[in-house]
Amino acid sequence: xPKFKLTLAFDGSAYHGWQSQRSGRGIQNQLEGALARLxxxxxxxxxxxxxxxGVHALGMVAHFEVADGEFRMPLRHLPLxxxxxxPEDIRVLKAAxxxxxFHARFDAKGKQYRYHLWNHPVMNPLLRAxxxxxxRPLDLAxxxxxxxxxxGRHDFxxxxxxxxxxxxxxxxxLSRCDIQGRGPSITxxxxxxxxxxxxxxxxxxxxxxxxxxxxxxxxxxxxLSRHDRRVAGMNAPAHGLVLQKVFY
Amino acid sequence: xPKFKLTLAFDGSAYHGWQSQRSGRGIQNQLEGALARLxxxxxxxxxxxxxxxGVHALGMVAHFEVADGEFRMPLRHLPLxxxxxxPEDIRVLKAAxxxxxFHARFDAKGKQYRYHLWNHPVMNPLLRAxxxxxxRPLDLAxxxxxxxxxxGRHDFxxxxxxxxxxxxxxxxxLSRCDIQGRGPSITxxxxxxxxxxxxxxxxxxxxxxxxxxxxxxxxxxxxLSRHDRRVAGMNAPAHGLVLQKVFY
Numbered sequence: 001x002p003k004f005k006l007t008l009a010f011d012g013s014a015y016h017g018w019q020s021q022r023s024g025r026g027i028q029n030q031l032e033g034a035l036a037r038l039x040x041x042x043x044x045x046x047x048x049x050x051x052x053x054g055v056h057a058l059g060m061v062a063h064f065e066v067a068d069g070e071f072r073m074p075l076r077h078l079p080l081x082x083x084x085x086x087p088e089d090i091r092v093l094k095a096a097x098x099x100x101x102f103h104a105r106f107d108a109k110g111k112q113y114r115y116h117l118w119n120h121p122v123m124n125p126l127l128r129a130x131x132x133x134x135x136r137p138l139d140l141a142x143x144x145x146x147x148x149x150x151x152g153r154h155d156f157x158x159x160x161x162x163x164x165x166x167x168x169x170x171x172x173x174l175s176r177c178d179i180q181g182r183g184p185s186i187t188x189x190x191x192x193x194x195x196x197x198x199x200x201x202x203x204x205x206x207x208x209x210x211x212x213x214x215x216x217x218x219x220x221x222x223x224l225s226r227h228d229r230r231v232a233g234m235n236a237p238a239h240g241l242v243l244q245k246v247f248y
Numbered sequence: 249x250p251k252f253k254l255t256l257a258f259d260g261s262a263y264h265g266w267q268s269q270r271s272g273r274g275i276q277n278q279l280e281g282a283l284a285r286l287x288x289x290x291x292x293x294x295x296x297x298x299x300x301x302g303v304h305a306l307g308m309v310a311h312f313e314v315a316d317g318e319f320r321m322p323l324r325h326l327p328l329x330x331x332x333x334x335p336e337d338i339r340v341l342k343a344a345x346x347x348x349x350f351h352a353r354f355d356a357k358g359k360q361y362r363y364h365l366w367n368h369p370v371m372n373p374l375l376r377a378x379x380x381x382x383x384r385p386l387d388l389a390x391x392x393x394x395x396x397x398x399x400g401r402h403d404f405x406x407x408x409x410x411x412x413x414x415x416x417x418x419x420x421x422l423s424r425c426d427i428q429g430r431g432p433s434i435t436x437x438x439x440x441x442x443x444x445x446x447x448x449x450x451x452x453x454x455x456x457x458x459x460x461x462x463x464x465x466x467x468x469x470x471x472l473s474r475h476d477r478r479v480a481g482m483n484a485p486a487h488g489l490v491l492q493k494v495f496y
Contacts, residue, residue, distance in 0.1 A: 011373040056374055079370060089373045122327060125259040125337045126304055126378055126490075242374075 001065040004078065005098040006031075006045075008060040011089040013129050013239065018051040018060070027051075027090060031062065034085035041067035048104040048246045049111065052198065054238035056130060059093075059112075059245040063104040110175065110247040112191045115204040116240045120184035131185075132204075132240035138211030140181050146210045146217035147188070149224075150177040150203055157227040159203055160196035161235065170196060170227070177203065189244075198235055206233030249313040252326065253346040254279075254293075256308040259337040261377050261487065266299040266308070275299075275338060279310065282333035289315035296352040296494045297359065300446065302486035304378060307341075307360075307493040311352040358423070358495040360439045363452040364488050368432035379433075380452075380488035386459030388429050394458045394465035395436070397472075398425040398451055405475040407451055408444035409483065418444060418475070425451065437492075446483055454481030 010027055020026040024033075028045055036042040043064040051057060073081060078095040086092070116131040118124050123133040157170040176191035188207060190200055210217055215233065223232040258275055268274040272281075276293055284290035291312040299305060321329060326343040334340070364379040366372050371381040405418040424439035436455060438448055458465055463481065471480040 009370075009373050011376070058372070058374070083370065088371070088376055091370050091373050093370050122257075122331065122339050122341050123336070124306070125257050125339050126306070128259070128336055130374055 001068055001100075002071050003063060003065045003098040003100055003102060005096045005102060005104065006062050006064070006079075006082075006092050007094040008062060009058045009091050009093055010056060010060065011129070012051060012054050012056045014089060015053065017053045017055065018047050018049065018057075027060075028062075030086060030090055031082075034082050035064060037085045038081055039066050039070045041070055046104050048108045049195075049243060051243055052201075052238050052241075055241045055243065056239075057243040060243055061104045061108070061246045061248075063098055063102055104246075107248055108194075108246050110191060110193050111195065111243065112176075112189065112245040112247075113195070113200045114242045114244045115188040115190070115200060115236060116242065117186040117188075117208065118184055119186055124184070127185075129239060130242070132208075132237050134208055134211075136212055138186070138208065139213060140179065140186070140211065142213075142217045143179050143207050143211040146207055146220050147177045147179050149217070149220040150174050150190075154224045155227055156196050156199055156224070158223045158229055158232040159199050159206070160229065161198035161202070167196070172196060172199070179207070200241055201235040201238065202229075202232055204236035204240065208236060209233040249316055249348075250319050251311060251313045251346040251348055251350060253344045253350060253352065254310050254312070254327075254330075254340050255342040256310060257306045257339050257341055258304060258308070259377070260299060260302050260304045262337060263301065265301045265303065266295050266297065266305075276310075278334060278338055279330075282330050283312060285333045286329055287314050287318045289318055294352050296356045297443075297491060299491055300449075300486050300489075303489045303491065304487075305491040308491055309352045309356070309494040309496075311346055311350055352494075355496055356494050358439060358441050359443065359491065360424075360437065360493040360495075361443070361448045362490045362492045363436040363438070363448060363484060364490065365434040365436075365456065366432055367434055372432070375433075377487060378490070380456075380485050382456055382459075384460055386434070386456065387461060388427065388434070388459065390461075390465045391427050391455050391459040394455055394468050395425045395427050397465070397468040398422050398438075402472045403475055404444050404447055404472070406471045406477055406480040407447050407454070408477065409446035409450070415444070420444060420447070427455070448489055449483040449486065450477075450480055452484035452488065456484060457481040 016025045018027045020028040045062045045064045048061040079092040082092045118131040119134045153173045155170050174192040180187045264273045266275045268276040293310045293312045296309040327340040330340045366379040367382045401421040403418050422440040428435045
């Protein structure tokens with residue numbers, strides 16, 4: 001059966017996250033609905049990641065298989081064909097043939113997330129659906145001191161919304177955690193091999209609270225060592241987060 | 249009567265433009281509604297510009313007067329107080345006391361508009377409400393050759409949606425027209441003393457059609473000299489345009 005790899009972008013505002021929901025408001029539901037209109041075998045899709053409700057993507061990856069004989073269009077028409085069946089807040093950016101053993105989730109070597117802030121007393125109305133409004137001035141120097149402390153191999157139990165005690169393995173390796181700031185528009189870039197549930201939002205929320213003076217920068221080391229969600233900072237809201245790229 | 253100058257940002261998607269409408273869907277209606285909740289004299293506002301339906305702003309300016317004795321809060325609270333009465337797609341960024349003879353429209357010395365394009369076969373769903381999707385590759389070198397031809401003092405009759413024959417004075421002076429490009433994200437920056445109806449959108453549409461090879465870059469000079477809307481390019485759609493700044 002021919003297998004395909006899709007790269008997708010979506011505005012997560014209207015959805016309950018990537019994973020299919022009975023309500024039909026999972027992004028996966030929308031994609032499977034579109035594929036069912038193109039291929040009688042109604043392919044199921046497997047995504048690289050489960051994004052939370054409200055999280056966006058510019059580089060989500062997913063794979064699906066089509067029954068033999070069903071795929072008859074030129075490959076370059078596939079994104080257009082799927083996009084014609086999708087709502088405009090979900091777009092297929094690229095489609096490629098994949099090896100028969102390719103798996104969007106298990107073959108992923110790493111991911112890049114970006115977290116967007118708007119740091120100004122008044123929110124920018126053009127960014128209100130995709131940046132977190134942080135009204136108080138942030139100490140960017142403190143945030144830049146703290147961010148690299150997340151890089152490397154750590155037990156991230158203090159930064160996940162899963163009940164830490166029940167997690168068998170909370171060790172993850174981050175290769176990048178830095179802050180790109182320009183005026184009121186600030187972006188956190190977080191890259192790693194894998195992520196725990198709500199881990200990016202826990203890191204982003206903690207960095208912002210460090211910027212607000214709630215914790216000193218060095219406290220990150222203590223938080224990591226304690227393996228307890230209650231010692232770290234808040235979860236940043238979902239709508240500032242973008243799954244930017246998946247690496248294979 | 250105390251007079252105030254407001255700087256405003258708005259997402260124009262849900263409105264029929266700046267000017268008050270009987271439908272109530274003018275941005276001015278929303279602002280006057282908010283002021284009426286704060287000041288019993290229900291001040292009318294005067295904007296620097298009339299933006300079209302769907303056009304956005306990050307630096308619209310407006311003024312209003314409050315009846316004597318009605319203004320009792322510290323000035324720094326005024327943006328917060330008005331924002332609390334506005335929908336979240338309209339925000340007051342700044343408020344200042346103005347001289348009694350200040351007029352947001354007549355005192356404006358110039359304006360900067362920005363026109364945003366997304367030049368990629370597939371639209372970025374996060375930008376769909378504020379950039380024009382141009383799917384075919386653009387020749388940026390041709391656009392960069394054409395843009396400065398708009399700078400200077402010209403009769404812009406060929407670039408306005410007003411019936412040109414009825415316009416007494418279509419001479420305007422542009423001080424800047426340039427193209428900032430980065431990957432698929434391209435921005436046109438247009439600055440001038442004053443603008444005719446839909447003039448920015450006529451310039452943006454013409455530059456895009458030059459980028460698509462529909463007209464040669466030098467054709468801009470011919471278009472300007474003909475004083476006829478039919479010889480210039482198309483109007484770019486409203487949702488890519490932002491009123492960025494007003495100069496006083």
